[in-house]
Amino acid sequence: MTADIAKAAGLLFVAAxxxxxxxxxxxxxxxxxxxxxxxxxxxxxxxxxxxxxxxGFGVGLVVDTATLQTLGVTSLLLTIAGYWIGRYGETTGRxxxxxxxxxxxxxxxxxxxGVLILHYMLGDPVSASRVLLNxxxxxxxxxxxxxLPVYALCRRLFRPPASGLEEVQLLG
Amino acid sequence: MAGVLVLLSIALITVYFRESAGGGLxxxxxxxxxxxxxxxxxxxRVSQPFRDAYNYFAGLVDAKxxxxxxxxxxxxxRQQASLNLSAVGENADLRQKLHFVNSARYPNGFDYVGASxxxxxxxxxxxxxxxDAGSSSGIQKDDPVVTGEGLIGTVVRAANNQxxxxxxxxxxxxxxxxxxxxxAPGIVKAGSxxxxxxxxxxxxxxxxxxxxxxxxxxxxxxYPYGIPIGQVTSxxxxxxxxxxxxxxxxxxxxxxxxxxxxxxxKKR
Numbered sequence: 001m002t003a004d005i006a007k008a009a010g011l012l013f014v015a016a017x018x019x020x021x022x023x024x025x026x027x028x029x030x031x032x033x034x035x036x037x038x039x040x041x042x043x044x045x046x047x048x049x050x051x052x053x054x055x056g057f058g059v060g061l062v063v064d065t066a067t068l069q070t071l072g073v074t075s076l077l078l079t080i081a082g083y084w085i086g087r088y089g090e091t092t093g094r095x096x097x098x099x100x101x102x103x104x105x106x107x108x109x110x111x112x113x114g115v116l117i118l119h120y121m122l123g124d125p126v127s128a129s130r131v132l133l134n135x136x137x138x139x140x141x142x143x144x145x146x147x148l149p150v151y152a153l154c155r156r157l158f159r160p161p162a163s164g165l166e167e168v169q170l171l172g
Numbered sequence: 173m174a175g176v177l178v179l180l181s182i183a184l185i186t187v188y189f190r191e192s193a194g195g196g197l198x199x200x201x202x203x204x205x206x207x208x209x210x211x212x213x214x215x216x217r218v219s220q221p222f223r224d225a226y227n228y229f230a231g232l233v234d235a236k237x238x239x240x241x242x243x244x245x246x247x248x249x250r251q252q253a254s255l256n257l258s259a260v261g262e263n264a265d266l267r268q269k270l271h272f273v274n275s276a277r278y279p280n281g282f283d284y285v286g287a288s289x290x291x292x293x294x295x296x297x298x299x300x301x302x303x304d305a306g307s308s309s310g311i312q313k314d315d316p317v318v319t320g321e322g323l324i325g326t327v328v329r330a331a332n333n334q335x336x337x338x339x340x341x342x343x344x345x346x347x348x349x350x351x352x353x354x355x356a357p358g359i360v361k362a363g364s365x366x367x368x369x370x371x372x373x374x375x376x377x378x379x380x381x382x383x384x385x386x387x388x389x390x391x392x393x394x395y396p397y398g399i400p401i402g403q404v405t406s407x408x409x410x411x412x413x414x415x416x417x418x419x420x421x422x423x424x425x426x427x428x429x430x431x432x433x434x435x436x437x438k439k440r
Contacts, residue, residue, distance in 0.1 A: 017208070021215040022223070053174035057181065065204035066212065071197055072184030079181055083174040122189065 007157050008043050008051070012059040015039040020066045030130055031138030036063060037111055038146045040078055041085050041103045042154035049086035056082030070122060077114045081107050100151040101144060108143050112136050262430055268320030269433055279385075279396030282435040285309045289429055290334070299325075299342035303432060306331045314394045316383075316435045322400035322423035323347065323383060324432050335434070339363070340401070340422055348384040348393050349401050351375050357384055358418065360401055366418035371409050375418050379404045396435065 015035045026032045036059055044052025060075030085103050112131055119126045188197045266286075273284060287309075291302035305311055307330045317324040317337050325345060329336040338345050341363035349360045356373035358366045360381060369375055381404065385397025402422040409416045 013211075017211045017215045018219075021212045022219045025223075050173045053177050057177040060181070061204075062208070065201050066208045068201060068205055070185060071188040071201055072181045072186075075184065076178060076181035079174065079177045122185075 004047065004051070004158060008047070008055050009058065011043070011154070011157065012036065012039055012055055013062060016059050016062045016066065020063065026142075028138045028142075031135040031142065033142030033146055034108065034111070034139065035146060035150070037078070037081065037107060038104055038143050038150045039154070040082050041107050042100060042147070042151040043158060044082045044085040045089040045100060045103055045151075046154055046158040047086065048090045049083050052082030052084075052086030052089075053079050054082070056080070073115075073118050073122070077111055077118065080114070081111055100147050104143050104147045105140060108140050109136065112139065265319075265430055269431070272318070272320035273433070277398060277400070279398060279435065281438050282396060283310070283438055284433045284435055285311060286431060286433055287335070288431045292429075299339040299345075299426075300328070301325075301337045301339065301429065303335050303337060303434070304333065305434065306333045306335045308332050309434075310436050311335050311434050312436075312440070315437075316395050316399065317432050318399055318435060319424055319429065319432055321425065322402070323395070324424050324426075324429070326394065327434065337432070339426055340424065341426060347395055347401060348386055349381045350384040351404070352380045352382055354379065358415075360420065363402070363422045364419065366404065366420050367415060369416045369418055371414070371416055373416070375404060375407050375416060377404050377407055381420055 019034065019036045023033050023035055040052070040056050040059060043055055047055075056078030057075045060073075060078040061071070063069075063074045064071045085107060088103060089099070112135070116126055116128055116131045184197065187195075188201075191197060269286065272278060285305050287303035287305035289301050290304045303317075311327055311330045313327055313330055315327045315330075317326060323340055325337045325339040325342065327335050328338045340347070340360070343362050345362060347360045348357070349366060350357050351366075353376070354374045356369055356375050358369040358375075361367050366375065366381060381401045383395035383397060383399040383401060384393060385395055386393050400423050402420040404418055405421050406419040407416060408418075
């Protein structure tokens with residue numbers, strides 16, 4: 001468990017640094033790949049609700065700190081995202097091939113919507129058409145492209161937990 | 173657990189939003205940003221070569237379209253510069269004409285119509301031009317045409333909105349003229365010779381010739397008196413001919429004409 005925490009922290013930290021220094025510069029119709037979100041979804045899918053929520057909270061704090069944004073906004077959204085995808089992984093999704101892609105697609109949309117709503121509530125100038133119509137399609141494509149390598153890496157680092165059902169040899 | 177983290181996030185947002193820029197959370201965030209700064213710089217430096225390569229190839233992709241765009245822009249600017257130069261020349265020309273109209277040299281008893289040249293002679297053999305004003309502006313056949321430099325010619329045909337002008341240099345154009353200095357009369361032909369000047373009269377090289385503007389027995393010259401025609405360039409005579417041989421250079425530069433003034437008698 002400790003090893004998993006260390007690996008997740010390292011991976012998400014690197015993802016956050018790459019996101020704020022490199023990927024955020026990419027701008028295709030205001031859309032950019034979100035490596036942090038894809039990494040978080042992959043980890044949460046493999047490690048469940050608590051792990052996903054905690055990872056989301058932590059990496060959200062790092063992103064908000066590095067970008068000097070309102071502290072807690074990204075944390076809140078990523079905590080919810082991590083918990084929700086963790087729940088999906090724990091119940092039905094983990095073993096399905098399409099699960100990472102579906103998760104990333106849904107979370108990308110909901111995360112964009114969440115960002116829009118939160119910034120609107122905080123009184124920041126935001127444009128719904130810019131976020132949802134212009135940026136979202138390109139962000140979705142970028143994130144889906146990132147999903148395959150990122151999920152493969154996470155699957156290698158975080159082996160799925162044993163199902164709890166072990167083969168029992170009946171004696172007698 | 174997740175609920176606690178959500179509440180903690182909301183609390184962070186609330187406190188951060190409410191506190192001043194020097195508040196505790198802001199300071200913690202600044203300290204955290206300072207800690208993260210070296211990692212960001214390192215990531216930036218590591219990614220710089222890749223970013224440069226991307227920008228290089230992206231620049232190549234954009235270069236072609238940008239080149240075409242700039243070429244079009246250069247063409248537009250060139251055309252604009254050409255129009256500007258043309259406007260400057262036209263402005264100077266119009267100023268000169270205005271100066272002439274307001275000067276003492278402008279003949280009494282005449283109104284004027286300004287007109288642009290819309291067609292030049294197709295060859296040097298045809299010394300005629302077409303202007304964009306005609307009978308609707310009061311222009312009639314035989315009206316004199318001038319510029320600020322001097323006499324240009326006469327109207328030989330006036331349509332409704334166009335007129336054909338025979339230039340001073342046309343073979344058919346003859347103008348009664350007079351030497352301003354010696355008062356020697358004669359006839360300027362085709363803008364190049366001052367004919368019918370008696371041998372007993374004095375004409376010197378460099379003298380200025382103007383229209384004579386004669387009147388006799390109810391008839392009068394179509395040209396008013398005093399319009400500059402040209403300058404005498406050479407004078408000669410021989411035993412055989414009755415008159416002097418006088419050559420002149422017209423004041424008007426016919427090759428650079430862009431607009432003219434047509435003089436219209438107030439009383440026809």
